[in-house]
Amino acid sequence: MFSRLKEDIACVFERDPAAQSVFEVITTYPGVHAVLIHRLSHFIWNAGFLWLARFIAYISRWLTGIEIHPGAQLGRRIFIDHGMGVVIGETAIIGDDCTLYHGVTLGGTTWNKGKRHPTLHNGVVIGAGAKVLGPIEIGTAARVGSNSVVLKPVPAGATVIGIPGHLIGTRPQNNTNEVNKVSIKTDFDAYGTTADMPDPVAYAINSMLEHIHSLDKQIESMQKALNVAGINCTETPISNLDGCEIADSYEKNHL
Numbered sequence: 001m002f003s004r005l006k007e008d009i010a011c012v013f014e015r016d017p018a019a020q021s022v023f024e025v026i027t028t029y030p031g032v033h034a035v036l037i038h039r040l041s042h043f044i045w046n047a048g049f050l051w052l053a054r055f056i057a058y059i060s061r062w063l064t065g066i067e068i069h070p071g072a073q074l075g076r077r078i079f080i081d082h083g084m085g086v087v088i089g090e091t092a093i094i095g096d097d098c099t100l101y102h103g104v105t106l107g108g109t110t111w112n113k114g115k116r117h118p119t120l121h122n123g124v125v126i127g128a129g130a131k132v133l134g135p136i137e138i139g140t141a142a143r144v145g146s147n148s149v150v151l152k153p154v155p156a157g158a159t160v161i162g163i164p165g166h167l168i169g170t171r172p173q174n175n176t177n178e179v180n181k182v183s184i185k186t187d188f189d190a191y192g193t194t195a196d197m198p199d200p201v202a203y204a205i206n207s208m209l210e211h212i213h214s215l216d217k218q219i220e221s222m223q224k225a226l227n228v229a230g231i232n233c234t235e236t237p238i239s240n241l242d243g244c245e246i247a248d249s250y251e252k253n254h255l
Helices: 002-015 022-028 030-046 050-064 177-186 200-228 243-254
Strands: 105-107 131-133 158-161 166-170
Touching: 002 022, 002 030, 030 050
Parallel strands: 105 131
Antiparallel strands: 158 166
């Protein structure tokens, strides 16, 4: 028990530069409190005292603002940063070295009994406000960006952002667990995102615009060839698609 407590405190210093002392972590970090109380409620739940376990989880929610069902399975060195509004469902499974920020939901998508909540493998980071829903698996060292909604499995090392979640990149996975642990620590992304993270929707729109410009050039060449051949081809002026015109048109039609 004390070894688990030491691990839970040590992982705070590894992932939160604001942590100043062990006393501060023990007395003022609701994420640490929620995990410690959950370990007690989970033990009581497995012992068959279901109401008592739920009542302890209820008190924990009242004290910390973090709701963890006593049936959920948490691994080692779980860090819930800030924590307010975190919800973890009954059949959720969280591996070792995972990080969850405030507003995260590991929820279900059905009222049926059985496995209905996500499984997070080791080293997963879930950004603030993200919703991971259903009995899906989030692979080792995967990242879920803030405010994303994930309804499908995420491969190991991948980064997912958006609503619904879009895959925007994958980290290479190493063969040994020790190397993976170092990689998880050095490649840590707070809130599951980085400043230079690409936007897959913007990339798709830019690709479509480039394709449209290529088609315009081909049509212009065909019109010239028809006119040279003696076939009168009247040309209708087409507006130039640049970013400002697109934004102005969107504002007129939607705002």
